[in-house]
Amino acid sequence: MTQRSRLIRVSGIALCLVLTGVGARRASAIPLVDIRYVETDASGGSFRYLYTLFNRSDPVTDAGMNLFDVLLSFDPIQDGSVLALPAGWDSISGAGFIELFSVEIGAPPDGSDIPPGGFLSGFVLEFNYRAGPLAFDALLTNPQDPSVPIQAPGTTAAVPEPSSALLMMLVIVSLGTRLHHPSAKR
Numbered sequence: 001m002t003q004r005s006r007l008i009r010v011s012g013i014a015l016c017l018v019l020t021g022v023g024a025r026r027a028s029a030i031p032l033v034d035i036r037y038v039e040t041d042a043s044g045g046s047f048r049y050l051y052t053l054f055n056r057s058d059p060v061t062d063a064g065m066n067l068f069d070v071l072l073s074f075d076p077i078q079d080g081s082v083l084a085l086p087a088g089w090d091s092i093s094g095a096g097f098i099e100l101f102s103v104e105i106g107a108p109p110d111g112s113d114i115p116p117g118g119f120l121s122g123f124v125l126e127f128n129y130r131a132g133p134l135a136f137d138a139l140l141t142n143p144q145d146p147s148v149p150i151q152a153p154g155t156t157a158a159v160p161e162p163s164s165a166l167l168m169m170l171v172i173v174s175l176g177t178r179l180h181h182p183s184a185k186r
Helices: 003-029 162-180
Strands: 033-043 046-055 066-073 080-084 089-094 097-102 119-127 135-142 145-155
Touching (some): 033 066, 033 135, 046 066
Antiparallel strands (some): 033 046, 046 119, 066 097, 089 097, 135 145
């Protein structure tokens, strides 16, 4: 191996280590929001959605980064309405949006924000069409410094049906058994 190729190799490894280390620190310091829903047919062309909001921020690294506001966006020619909200939350809606927000600053028991590592269910919305995954913008903030909120955009996702999840698990187990079985051909 020449001096030049050794230097390139060492530089490449060092760069990977630096990028991995920096990326890991940045990733853990960025609060994340996940919104899952269960869809039900409400008949007459309407669909009801039960949303659960997850604050996936790290409770240690992102301590105090509470989820307090979510803006759901949808087709403005369609209608959406809020049927139920958890205690301590309110909403505003208009053409193409529904905003859900905490009315009490801070995490429980004092406030109604969702703390890092926490989740909250009970957000029931109804649309006059099958809305499916919706774009959202979430806001997180530290109650000690509410003037600096962090925006976390994303898309809502359906909770997998238990039968689909079970079927997928069986297929994976079956494939794993076949691949590791002594009589499996290689």
